[in-house]
Amino acid sequence: MTTIAGEPVPRHGVRIFAIWLVLTAIAVPLIVLVLGPHLPPPHMTVESVDQRNANIVMTALLVPIALLVLVYFIYSFVFFRETTDAIVDGPPIKGHAGAQLLWIVLTSTIVLALAVWGSYTLIAGAHGAGGGQGPDPAAKPTGYQHALPVQVIGQQWEWTFRYPTYGGIETRDLAIPEHTLVAFHVTSLDVTHSFWAYELGVKADAVPGVDNIAYVNPRHTGLFQIRCAELCGLWHGHMSKKGRILASSAFQAWISAAQKKNASIVKYLPKYSRVYYPAPLRRAG
């Protein structure tokens, strides 16, 4: 195999490395300090903060990789271009075992580190990261037994919510108390939807016949956006509404009022269940 070194040529490698080092030294602090706080999602819950941190770390790690490749390419366009019209062959270098080995070791290290770190934040740090974990969550936060269960029911094309610990009432608005672990039990009555509460950092598919659990730990009060993130038919884009994180007392007041309002109709609702099986729906719009 031909080696690269051994000819009186400019030290391209050193130059490229130097340019890359300067750019990286500028870019990474900018990403962490300037761009980072604006990366999604907003910091309303413990889970969304973890997700934002994941986004910051990955951006800070991946931008230098992108810079390395880009700096190399642009450098090569400037210095390795053919300036004449003639077709001249370059040096017949077919490979370099050391460079290949270095590349494999480097990329493997980065990738394995990412996978280990991702798994750690998923399981230990972020207790499920706000994603739907199915009926039997693999990563449970501490005190999950005492989480406030809130059932999220998707149907074409509306979200409704049931509070089994408050008499199984069903509401059209979602409110959850702050500083309380909430377990969303997401299910669907017809087709697949996906419950997406952007500011909470929650996304869980609503699948018919499945109780999909996602945990969330609200940090402070405020409004959040609810959307459907899985195409569910004609008015998919209209399955959006605002939810609220309330202070504990305000939540108690709200749920009492809702219970009162629901008192006369709650007996007509189907009994609270983790999943519902309405008759199969055929040929809707």
Place this chain on the structure above:
Amino acid sequence: MSAATVDAVEQPDILARNIRVGSRIWAASQAFFFLAFFFAFLYLRALNTSGMWRGWPHHHPSPSIAFGVAILVCVLGSAAIARSAALVAPEMWRATEWAALALALAAVGLQCAQFSSLGFGPTDAAYASVFVGWSGLFTVFLLGMCYWLATVIGDVTRASGTPVVRAAAVEGAGFVLLVLAGVEIAAFILLYVVK
């Protein structure tokens, strides 16, 4: 390009090798096709959504096991004969290919007969769906095999093909049938025994 080279387009030895390689790939494609039904069976059975895997509480679809055994025997016999024709007795291929074709056609016929007296339909929940889908599509693939065997016989009886190509076709058809027989064994165990 002279006419002579144009005529030499399908050289027997290349064609034979192509048939050999092509039949392996085709068998693999078929295996992956039925892998989907294999997976569907095990997955739906494990999930047992709404407790409806086997059907309505008082109506569990049960296909006739006699038909099942008969179909299995026909398919296995057809594959064994077609395969052994290639391996053991290549000089007997006329008889063996006829026998393999007859058995494969018998399996198709038996499957049709079973469908006409099934006692349940595709609407009877998940097991019935997998049963109808798997057996039905298997029969379609088996019909395709029957066509292949018939072309081999067509070549044999009219002696128009070259011997090396004919041998490759016999061998390739035998191999694909063998894989189909493997699928049928899995289908029999899952659809009739495990349920």
Place this chain on the structure above:
Amino acid sequence: MSATPIAAQPPVWRRLIGFNMLTGLALGIGGWFLGAWIGGQMAVGHPYLQGTDQNDVGIYMGYLFAVIGWLVGLGFANYPIGRLLGRAPSLRHHETGSWTRYFRLCTDHKVVGIQYLFGVGIFFFIGGLNAMLMRTELLRPVEQAWPASQYLTLVSLHGTMMIMMTSAFILGPFGNYFVPIMIGARRMAFPRIEALTFWLVPAAGLILLSAIAFGGIATGWTGYAPLADEGRAGMDAYVMSFILIAISLTLVGLNLMATILTMRAPGMSWTRLPIFVWSVLATSILMALAAPVLVASMTMVLMDRAANTSFFVASVGGSQYLYENLFWFFGHPEVYILALPGFGIVLEILPVFARKPLWGYRLAVAGMLGVTLLSFMVWQHHLFVSGMNAGLRPFYMLTTELISIPTGFIFLNAIGTLWRARIRFTVPMLFALAFFFNFLIGGLSGIFLSDVPSDVTTHGSYFVMAHFHYTIVGGLVFAFFGAVYYWLPKMLGFELNETLGKIHFWLFFVFFNLTFFPLFAAGFLDMPRRVSTYAPHLQTLNIFVSASAYVIGLSMLIFIANLIWSLVFVRQPAAENPWVSRGLEWQVPTPVPIENFDRIPVITSGPYEYGVPNAPPVADFAPGALPAAGR
């Protein structure tokens, strides 16, 4: 029938009613009515078909008979019948003849390649037009240009058509045309199957388009099942065309794999195989194994719709997870069916215009085969928040991130090849280099999606949409145009205008990035995919994206103008080897003769020996000592 020799010159009307596209179309339409009638008769008296307002059996039978009619009209029945009767019809008369052979069954791999180029190209432009119409709707955050149902149909048609057609975007035209030439063969392993794979494509495309007349498709290209079960008759068109295209892809894979395995010329060892052929081989493996699973899952949807089975109906024991698993078990290899040929094209183009050997040839091969293997083990990363197998998420996170290692090899190959090279910025080289820029962004954004905490935010948002457009448009489509500018002089025999080519490239490259990079931000700002209404504060962003998308459309018009200008008006004959490439495909005469080589050449050297002192010519084209036949 087909064994009868063609009469010398029959009158025109007689030639029109032979086995050709017109006959196919006529029999196809006739078949539709026959099938629909038969299906209607079949459905009578079956209780499980009652209680529904449409007879899907009739629709499917209509499509089935239409396809059969189309194929019979094209003459595909002649060979099977001939074989049953013990005849072995010759391939010969399918391959000679005038321009009309482009409009009928022709088993010459070069004709099929050009048929593919134009057939797939037409559907690519229809799919692109759909994208323009979608961007028009998204100019305002409320419904304005199209009703919601039509918008969804546009989304679904765009996605389905692009995925279906771009699956064969490179293997169809360039795989069929160049693989036999590059390995020193006269034809493909199965020329009739090759013709069949192409003629299924227009059938699938027309059936898919017929969905517009049957109530549209409301599911997007993924066709998630409970929604697909309840959709209008347009879903039947989706299912049927996807089955057809998947059969076509399976057979393309089978044919190309068999060709590469058995038809290589003597001396064409595995280490001399052009890297494009390696990428085609890797892609064929994926096609032959993954596409049948799609046929099976689509068949299950078909049965759910036509026979009321319950594969995907939860209340009757089915599960939507079954569909998601089966679909993505096909769907993720499909992503690499799209990406791998692109890798092959750019690595094929790079050494020619860098005037250097391909750096790290073995690493490139290992990368492609590694991607092939790993791509079967990552599918559940599409389902991180579905609630399925949550305990397995770290495993799929790991495999998904592992796949970036072999993909990274391709970048290292490019880096090594450009090292101290003599780069010439021709149009194909520009497209190949742009591929690396786009795929870099596409690939790195994929790392965000592979990380579960990050994916919770980005799943199902415009971030995903931007990511896969960066890999598929930025990767595959750029590689496709690189291949078009690189190989079209050989395929069609005329030079393309370089200035128009460069204008096309720069408009496409700049406005592609201006279109899709902002969409990462749209995804980060919680814009879900496939909506016609969105948050009002995203309107400025969307107007910007739409305006850029229109310029992409304009750049495509410039490409068409270039084609028409160069092929119809200027007609400057191309040199036999305009790029001074060492590739075997450039050493044959320029209208490539009907069987490519007088004698099967003996390969004497690798295709990338640029600058190697005393490198032998790539092949010996008149191996006198050897017989004309053979490998």
